[in-house]
Amino acid sequence: MNQFRNLIEALDTAPPDRPFVTAWIDEDERETVTFAEFRRRARFQASVLRNNNVTAGDLVVLIMPQGIPSMTVFAGAMMLGAVPAFLAYPNFKVEPSKYRSGLAGVTANLNAKLVVIDEGFPNELLSYVSLDDQTTVLHASDGKVAAEEIEIPTLEHLPGALAFIQHSAGTTGLQKGVALTHGAVLRQLEHLAQALKIDPHTDRIYNWLPLYHDMGLIACFMLPMVCHLTVVMQSPLDWVMHPETMLQIISEYRCTLAWMPNFAFQFVPRRTPRSRWAQYDLSSVRALINCSEPVRASSVHEFQSAFASIGLKADAMQSSYAMAENVFAVTQSDISQPLGPACIWADAQQFRTKHLIVPVVEGATGSLSFKSSGQLLPDNEVRIVSDSGELLEDAHVGEILIKSDSLFEGYYNRPDLTANALIDGWFHTGDLGFYFENELFVVGRKKDLLIVGGENLYPQDIEEIVASHAAIHDGRVVALGVYNPDLGTDDIVVVAEVEQTGLLTSPAEIERELRNLVVAGLGVAVRTIFLKPPKWIVKSTAGKASRSATREKMLHEHPELNLESEESQFT
Amino acid sequence: MTPEAQQMIEQIVRLIRKPNLELDENTPLVSSGLIDSMALVDLLQKLEDLTHTRIPPGKVQPKDLDTVALMFATAQRVGKPRK
Numbered sequence: 001m002n003q004f005r006n007l008i009e010a011l012d013t014a015p016p017d018r019p020f021v022t023a024w025i026d027e028d029e030r031e032t033v034t035f036a037e038f039r040r041r042a043r044f045q046a047s048v049l050r051n052n053n054v055t056a057g058d059l060v061v062l063i064m065p066q067g068i069p070s071m072t073v074f075a076g077a078m079m080l081g082a083v084p085a086f087l088a089y090p091n092f093k094v095e096p097s098k099y100r101s102g103l104a105g106v107t108a109n110l111n112a113k114l115v116v117i118d119e120g121f122p123n124e125l126l127s128y129v130s131l132d133d134q135t136t137v138l139h140a141s142d143g144k145v146a147a148e149e150i151e152i153p154t155l156e157h158l159p160g161a162l163a164f165i166q167h168s169a170g171t172t173g174l175q176k177g178v179a180l181t182h183g184a185v186l187r188q189l190e191h192l193a194q195a196l197k198i199d200p201h202t203d204r205i206y207n208w209l210p211l212y213h214d215m216g217l218i219a220c221f222m223l224p225m226v227c228h229l230t231v232v233m234q235s236p237l238d239w240v241m242h243p244e245t246m247l248q249i250i251s252e253y254r255c256t257l258a259w260m261p262n263f264a265f266q267f268v269p270r271r272t273p274r275s276r277w278a279q280y281d282l283s284s285v286r287a288l289i290n291c292s293e294p295v296r297a298s299s300v301h302e303f304q305s306a307f308a309s310i311g312l313k314a315d316a317m318q319s320s321y322a323m324a325e326n327v328f329a330v331t332q333s334d335i336s337q338p339l340g341p342a343c344i345w346a347d348a349q350q351f352r353t354k355h356l357i358v359p360v361v362e363g364a365t366g367s368l369s370f371k372s373s374g375q376l377l378p379d380n381e382v383r384i385v386s387d388s389g390e391l392l393e394d395a396h397v398g399e400i401l402i403k404s405d406s407l408f409e410g411y412y413n414r415p416d417l418t419a420n421a422l423i424d425g426w427f428h429t430g431d432l433g434f435y436f437e438n439e440l441f442v443v444g445r446k447k448d449l450l451i452v453g454g455e456n457l458y459p460q461d462i463e464e465i466v467a468s469h470a471a472i473h474d475g476r477v478v479a480l481g482v483y484n485p486d487l488g489t490d491d492i493v494v495v496a497e498v499e500q501t502g503l504l505t506s507p508a509e510i511e512r513e514l515r516n517l518v519v520a521g522l523g524v525a526v527r528t529i530f531l532k533p534p535k536w537i538v539k540s541t542a543g544k545a546s547r548s549a550t551r552e553k554m555l556h557e558h559p560e561l562n563l564e565s566e567e568s569q570f571t
Numbered sequence: 572m573t574p575e576a577q578q579m580i581e582q583i584v585r586l587i588r589k590p591n592l593e594l595d596e597n598t599p600l601v602s603s604g605l606i607d608s609m610a611l612v613d614l615l616q617k618l619e620d621l622t623h624t625r626i627p628p629g630k631v632q633p634k635d636l637d638t639v640a641l642m643f644a645t646a647q648r649v650g651k652p653r654k
Contacts, residue, residue, distance in 0.1 A: 025627065026625055026627075026651070028651070065629050089629075090632065091628065091629070091631075091632070092611050092615070092628065092631045092632055092633050092635070092636060093611055093612055096633055120630070122632055235628075235629055237628040237629055238627070238628060238629070240612060240628075241612065241615065241616065241628050535586060535610065
């Protein structure tokens with residue numbers, strides 16, 4: 001990929017007749033475009049943008065449903081040397097007020113020349129798009145209509161030129177725009193293609209991830225565009241409504257690569273009726289990469305053991321540590337390892353009190369397991385540092401800092417945020433992890449950590465134990481740290497949904513059992529347990545319990561807790 | 572009221588856990604804060620079952636699901652017959 005000066009050159013050299021994107025809507029509706037047809041439509045979109053006075057360096061915001069039209073507008077903007085950015089499209093499951101405030105914040109910061117929407121974009125939301133005198137709104141067409149070939153001059157951009165802006169995780173106004181150059185993206189893709197041993201003749205990507213997120217945009221749009229692979233994709237909404245369609249699409253198109261966040265490894269098997277598993281075939285998958293959340297061994301195991309009988313290979317279960325600020329991946333597990341990413345067992349007490357990894361035998365009493373996120377990609381470096389910024393050795397848990405040849409140069413229009421995150425060329429990720437035998441292990445977010453009597457506790461560990469109780473609905477548990485000013489430390493508060501409302505008539509027995517389980521598993525006492533009816537816990541995208549939104553709801557219903565903000569405690 | 576609309580109302584009452592709540596086909600649900608938009612994934616799946624259709628979720632906005640009557644109108648407008 002080093003031969004390309006920019007991403008459009010890479011698109012231009014793709015074999016014309018090879019399928020590039022298949023957009024899968026449902027059994028009866030799908031569309032495939034070849035690289036030649038994609039380029040033709042992208043040139044048409046570029047000409048429309050050009051007619052709207054877009055020139056090199058202009059920022060173009062895209063708020064369109066996920067699909068071939070939005071991808072061709074994105075590529076068309078890059079053909080002009082303009083800088084596109086995908087934003088989340090409004091949908092029925094995003095709270096309208098939250099969406100509106102997020103939209104207003106993000107578009108104000110981007111200060112775009114042009115905002116491209118589709119004809120279905122709700123008019124009432126347009127007033128929340130920040131539009132000044134310089135910004136125009138354009139309704140995009142699907143680009144299929146262009147009769148003749150449209151000439152767009154070859155993009156002469158050098159690697160140092162800005163390619164696009166991608167946003168760091170989240171859908172709210174807190175999203176941060178990460179500006180990336182063509183060179184940074186190409187270098188990242190080079191490393192990734194090498195680590196994954198990409199073969200354009202045999203590999204095919206399956207994707208349901210949103211393209212406004214790095215996992216979707218880089219791994220499932222830029223990677224196939226630059227390496228000339230086919231990607232079969234559906235919208236995140238179609239996936240969340242019918243997660244089973246993932247199995248259907250992989251089976252039908254014989255996809256070989258896919259990326260998903262950790263929760264999806266539980267969501268898909270749990271939401272697909274067991275009676276239908278046998279209709280599918282996952283034997284084509286050579287890497288299913290767990291990425292963007294801490295990797296939980298139990299989630300990976302659940303997916304693999306559910307679908308082993310339909311051909312899913314154990315060595316297909318892979319992991320990666322990635323973030324928008326590094327374009328995408330920092331690490332990737334070694335796909336040639338027959339056993340998949342390393343899993344180590346460590347003494348839980350040493351981990352919590354000394355923040356140290358002391359290996360023990362598998363499954364030993366009082367031990368914890370950690371799944372590796374893999375090895376560093378070439379030209380990527382990691383440092384683990386303590387709270388005071390001191391460099392830690394291997395096997396010590398601390399904040400992960402990264403440096404690489406694809407690292408961003410700053411948040412778009414936000415020097416204040418950049419100054420906090422990027423210090424002496426090292427990006428402070430806010431993630432906690434450790435380095436062990438050449439592999440990186442990510443254990444959680446710094447701000448989610450509970451500090452109880454000097455011990456570090458990870459809410460996920462408490463939640464997993466509580467959810468193992470038969471009366472508690474799996475995946476519907478949130479553990480929170482509530483600062484206790486008298487003790488100067490966190491108290492643990494657990495909110496858990498029972499399987500059925502009837503169980504709430506005698507909560508004392510269940511609470512006692514839960515306390516015992518947590519003490520036995522982690523050696524710490526829970527201060528308060530709130531048992532709640534089904535559906536009480538606030539869910540985020542695709543049904544995952546949302547820690548921050550549940551915290552807000554708790555504060556509202558139980559003001560006696562006097563919850564303080566997590567941020568003020570730890571940062 | 573159709574039996575399907577009645578079943579949908581029963582589903583909503585179960586979902587929001589307020590057994591004494593009076594709901595009819597025209598009670599605002601999302602805009603009144605009775606249900607949050609995350610619960611709409613479950614309701615949309617229920618609507619697909621009741622109407623034997625497949626509803627493209629990308630063509631649905633919260634306001635299209637604000638009442639039971641609107642839900643069924645939306646299913647009629649954008650739903651595809653299920654195989």
